[in-house]
Amino acid sequence: MEILSKVHAKNLIRWAESKPEVLVLSADLTSSTEIDLFRDTFPDRFISLGIAEQNMLSFAGGLAREGFRPFVHTFAVFIYRRAFDQIAMSVAYPNLPVRMFGFLPGVMTPGGATHQAIEDIAVMRALPNMTILECGDATDVESVLDVADSVNGPVYVRMLRGEIPRLFHASDRMRFGKVRTITEGTDIVLLSSGICTEEAMRAVKVLQSRGLSIHHMHVTTLKPFNDPAVLEAISRTRCGVITMENHTVVGGLGTIVAETMAEAGLGRRLVRIGIPDTFLHGASKPYLMKEYGLDALRLIAAVEHLTGERLNISESELAETYLAPVHSLAKAEAL
Amino acid sequence: MEIIDSPGQGAWQDEARRVAGGIRRRVLEHTVKNNGGYLSQACSAAEILAAMYLKIMRLGSTEKPLVPPPFPGVPGPQNPHSITGAAFNGPRAPHLDRFILSPSQYALVVYAALIETGRMAPEGLDQFNRDGSTVEMIGAEHSPGMEVMTGSLGQGLSQAAGIAMARKRRGETGRVWLFMSDGEFQSGQNWEAMEAIAHHRLDNIGIYVDMNGQQCDGPTDTVLKIEPFHDRLAAFGARVFRVDGHDLDALAAPAALERDGRPLVVLADTDPCRELPLLQKRIPKLHYVRFASAAEREEYRAVLTDILTREP
Numbered sequence: 001m002e003i004l005s006k007v008h009a010k011n012l013i014r015w016a017e018s019k020p021e022v023l024v025l026s027a028d029l030t031s032s033t034e035i036d037l038f039r040d041t042f043p044d045r046f047i048s049l050g051i052a053e054q055n056m057l058s059f060a061g062g063l064a065r066e067g068f069r070p071f072v073h074t075f076a077v078f079i080y081r082r083a084f085d086q087i088a089m090s091v092a093y094p095n096l097p098v099r100m101f102g103f104l105p106g107v108m109t110p111g112g113a114t115h116q117a118i119e120d121i122a123v124m125r126a127l128p129n130m131t132i133l134e135c136g137d138a139t140d141v142e143s144v145l146d147v148a149d150s151v152n153g154p155v156y157v158r159m160l161r162g163e164i165p166r167l168f169h170a171s172d173r174m175r176f177g178k179v180r181t182i183t184e185g186t187d188i189v190l191l192s193s194g195i196c197t198e199e200a201m202r203a204v205k206v207l208q209s210r211g212l213s214i215h216h217m218h219v220t221t222l223k224p225f226n227d228p229a230v231l232e233a234i235s236r237t238r239c240g241v242i243t244m245e246n247h248t249v250v251g252g253l254g255t256i257v258a259e260t261m262a263e264a265g266l267g268r269r270l271v272r273i274g275i276p277d278t279f280l281h282g283a284s285k286p287y288l289m290k291e292y293g294l295d296a297l298r299l300i301a302a303v304e305h306l307t308g309e310r311l312n313i314s315e316s317e318l319a320e321t322y323l324a325p326v327h328s329l330a331k332a333e334a335l
Numbered sequence: 336m337e338i339i340d341s342p343g344q345g346a347w348q349d350e351a352r353r354v355a356g357g358i359r360r361r362v363l364e365h366t367v368k369n370n371g372g373y374l375s376q377a378c379s380a381a382e383i384l385a386a387m388y389l390k391i392m393r394l395g396s397t398e399k400p401l402v403p404p405p406f407p408g409v410p411g412p413q414n415p416h417s418i419t420g421a422a423f424n425g426p427r428a429p430h431l432d433r434f435i436l437s438p439s440q441y442a443l444v445v446y447a448a449l450i451e452t453g454r455m456a457p458e459g460l461d462q463f464n465r466d467g468s469t470v471e472m473i474g475a476e477h478s479p480g481m482e483v484m485t486g487s488l489g490q491g492l493s494q495a496a497g498i499a500m501a502r503k504r505r506g507e508t509g510r511v512w513l514f515m516s517d518g519e520f521q522s523g524q525n526w527e528a529m530e531a532i533a534h535h536r537l538d539n540i541g542i543y544v545d546m547n548g549q550q551c552d553g554p555t556d557t558v559l560k561i562e563p564f565h566d567r568l569a570a571f572g573a574r575v576f577r578v579d580g581h582d583l584d585a586l587a588a589p590a591a592l593e594r595d596g597r598p599l600v601v602l603a604d605t606d607p608c609r610e611l612p613l614l615q616k617r618i619p620k621l622h623y624v625r626f627a628s629a630a631e632r633e634e635y636r637a638v639l640t641d642i643l644t645r646e647p
Contacts, residue, residue, distance in 0.1 A: 047500070047535070052527035055493040059531060062497020065483070066505075070497075086524070089484040090494050094476060095410040095417075129411050152412040 002166040004138040008101075008159065009034035012071075013041045015145045022149075023047055023063060025072045027056050033073040033103050034161050057083040060098045061090035069097050069149065075109075076102025076117030076158060080124050087154070088127055095129045095153045105134070105158040105194060106246035106275065107289055112282030117158075118275050122251020124156045125223050132222040133174075134158040136197040138166040140220055143173035147220075150176060158194060167198055168218075177221045179229055185213030188303055189237045189268075191230070192244040193219040193253050195285075196273075196294060200244050202318045203296035207303060210311050214303075225256045231264050240269035240306040244299060249274040271302040348583045351389045355381035357451035359610055360642050362443055365460065366624055367636050375614055375621035377444045379547035379580065379605035384448040384514065386586040387543060392512050393432045395425030400456040403469045403479050410476075420469065421482035423454045429507040433498065436481050437491025438516040441545075442474030445514075449480050489522030491515065492542070496528050499537045513542045517602075518550035521559045526571065532598045533572025541590060541599040542573075546580060547607040553619045565602060573600045580605035613638055 012035065016022045028051045030036050039046040049056040053074060060070035072079065079102045080087065091098045102117060109115045124130050131151045135141045141160055148155040168180060179191070183204055192200040197218045204214050215233045219225075234241055241261070243254040254272030261268060275292050289295045296318050304311055358381040366372030388394070401423055410417040421427065424434050436445055443463065449455035459479060462468035469477045473486045483498075485491040491513055499511045519525065532540055552558045561567070568575045574595060578585040580603030589601050607621045608614040613634060614621060626632040 049531050050527070050534075052524075052530065054489075054524040055496075055527035055531055058490045058493030058524065059497040059500075059528070062483075062494040062499070063501050064497070065494075066498055066501030068501050068504075085487050086490055086493070089487045090490050093409065093484050095412060128409075 002138075003163050004166060005163045006034055006037075006161075007138045007141045007164055008161060009037040011142050011145065012038050016042070016045070019069070020045070021067060022069045022071060025049055025056055025060055025070050027051055027053050027074040027078065029074050029103075032075070032161075033101065035073050053078045053082040054086045057086040057098070058090035061086075061094065061096050064091070064096035064098050065094065069099065072098060072100045074103070075115060076105050076120050077115055079156070080117070080120045084123065087124075091154045092127045092129045097149075097152070098154045099148045100154070100156045101159045102156060103159050103161050107280065107285050107292070107294065108160075108195065108246070110282045110284055113279045116280050118248050118280060119251065120156070120158065121222055121247050121253070122255070125251065125256075129153045130223060131155045132158075133220055134194045134222055135160045135174075136192075136194050136218055136220065137168055138164045139168040139170055139172060140174050142170065144220075147174050147176045160195070165198055167201065174220045177224060177227055179217040179219050179227050181229065182216040182218055183208070183214055185215040186236050187213040187238050188215065188306060189233045189241045190214055190216045190244065190299075191219055191241070191253060191257055192216070193222065194246045196244040196246050199289065199294065199296050200299055203299040205319065206313050206317050207300065207311070210313070212303065212307070219253060222253060222256060225260060230257070230260065231266065234261060234266050234268055237268060240271065242271045242273060242299065242302045242306070244273040244294070246294060247274055248277055250277055269306055271305060273298055273302055347390050351382065351385040351583050354385040354389060354448065354451040356610075358384060358444060358447040360639070361447040361450060361460065363611065363635065363639050363642070365443065365447075365463065367632060367639050369463075370632060371623065371625040373440060373443045374611070374624040375547065375549060375607035376441050376545070377447065378609045378611050378614065379549075379607045380441060380444050380514070380545045381609070382581045382583055383543050383545055383586060383603050383605070384444060385451075386583050387434070387512060387514065388448055388452045390583075390587045391541070391543075391590040392434055393430070393509065394434065395428060395431050397423065397425055397454050400450070400453055401459070401479070402456045403459045403462055406467055406469050406477060417477065418469075419476045419482040420474070420479045423449050423479045424482075425454075429502075429505070429509060431509045433482070433509065433511050434480065435483055435485065435491055435495045435498075435511065435513045436474065437485050437495075437513050438488060438519055439474040439478070439481060439486040441514065441516070442471065442478055442481070445474070445480045446470060455479050488516075488519045489524040491519075492525050492528040492532075495540060496532050496537055499532075499540045500535060503537065503539055510539045510541055513540065515542055515544045517544055517546045517548065517561060517564070518555050518558070520544075520561050520564070529568065529571040529573060529598070536596045537598060538594040538596050541601070543586070543601045543603055545605055546602050547605045549607050549621045551622045557619075568600050568602075573598050575600045575602065577602040577604065579603075581609060611638065
């Protein structure tokens with residue numbers, strides 16, 4: 001597996017070079033959100049607004065009203081938890097093209113409950129006019145700027161940073177409103193998003209070796225959620241549907257898929273894998289994924305539950321996932 | 336604090352006095368008719384808004400008094416018809432100023448000001464708080480004279496700062512004027528905004544604060560003190576003047592000064608019962624006047640009749 005580092009940092013300056021109306025806003029996490037290279041390359045288009053997210057979001061609304069495209073960068077939690085009313089009234093109501101990049105979603109930080117965005121999709125999804133995108137690999141990070149910038153209205157992006165695996169070919173770019181079909185199958189439909197896709201891919205390989213037919217799709221557009229490929233796959237499935245996400249099971253991908261199935265009248269069993277309805281604590285990503293059941297073994301258990309078969313798959317059969325070291329050079333801070 | 340000489344009397348002051356009187360009369364009339372209204376806000380802010388519209392702000396004129404259109408729906412990717420109420424403040428141009436009402440609870444007072452300055456047709460006020468109307472009770476960005484969402488207090492200054500920075504980057508000479516309320520500064524977002532404005536030297540922002548000392552729960556100094564307000568603002572990097580909010584020349588003078596890199600803040604001390612002493616009976620609760628009895632309503636109706644018969 002190819003591992004890339006500082007994908008956003010490099011991509012952003014390349015992408016924004018010919019777009020003078022793109023301004024990058026920072027709330028004191030400039031290197032932590034990989035915009036230091038942008039700051040050094042285009043100092044005139046970099047706006048430092050300090051540890052003051054409420055002002056930053058309303059300020060961005062003002063800039064966007066005047067034809068600029070503000071790219072707000074900070075940790076995901078600080079966007080929607082600290083400035084929700086500001087997003088609602090200064091950005092979402094006027095349907096302004098403010099692009100919000102939320103880093104360290106879910107289990108991606110050892111920073112503990114204050115830094116873990118575990119309910120951001122649920123909260124932001126409730127806002128009219130809001131579009132929600134999530135990146136799962138380096139190709140997603142490289143292509144999310146085009147997708148976000150094509151939207152007429154505000155966009156919230158669950159972003160990745162640091163050392164990121166490339167799961168999809170560089171030419172297999174993220175497309176607005178479209179899932180990526182990774183494997184086709186009829187026993188189980190599996191929808192995964194964000195970092196869970198890499199984890200799911202490990203399990204799917206082993207499940208396929210046991211003769212199971214898994215239809216695995218990677219979701220990048222969480223709102224709107226209307227790709228017909230999803231319902232088509234679900235209507236064909238024999239045993240049921242599994243969702244897997246780096247977010248609580250309340251209001252995220254699992255809820256979105258449940259709503260979509262119910263509205264379509266598709267009565268299929270559904271297992272939602274995600275953070276159970278609980279806050280987390282500070283620990284490493286692999287520890288948290290295992291502790292809260294976001295890992296390949298949990299997925300295998302869900303498949304066993306839906307198929308009624310015991311598969312006897314051990315942890316050693318699963319391929320290694322890539323785990324970026326928390327204190328590597330690629331990350332400016334542990335947080 | 337800087338001291339400025341007060342310029343002399345003149346034609347605009349006479350017109351502003353007429354406009355201020357008209358604002359109070361229209362809001363009183365509205366309040367009597369509808370058994371409720373933001374009456375103390377009209378009494379405190381009449382001269383501030385009159386001075387802003389007639390002297391301080393450089394706005395283009397409307398061709399004729401505009402009639403507010405029906406509500407065309409909220410902004411969104413599926414609605415190309417959504418509007419702002421900025422047209423009531425004249426056309427948009429690089430050299431022209433912009434007006435932002437931060438506490439949109441003052442919308443009624445602004446509507447009255449728009450009528451008195453010939454920007455809105457008087458019958459537009461009949462649409463106030465009617466279903467399907469843009470003349471909302473707590474104004475929104477589609478309401479006459481408004482162009483941003485500001486009813487959630489504390490967000491006006493930050494949004495204005497974004498607009499001001501955008502205008503500066505484009506080399507526009509027009510300024511961004513805010514009308515704010517004193518209680519609104521209890522919100523921390525304003526201090527975040529002041530930091531950002533001072534740091535980025537957005538001296539194309541000018542703020543007039545109606546220091547009427549009143550908020551929902553009562554007098555501001557009993558709810559949550561903001562004093563020493565002047566010193567706090569100055570410490571955050573603003574250029575601050577404290578003036579008599581009913582003195583037209585004192586209100587206008589700071590705006591005429593050469594810009595110096597700092598945002599301009601004019602703290603206008605006002606009397607929420609000005610020209611309507613009857614309101615003093617309601618102290619300490621002046622935020623929204625809803626008559627307690629038919630008798631009280633009649634008292635106000637008598638004052639209104641008296642004003643109307645006095646006027647030519």
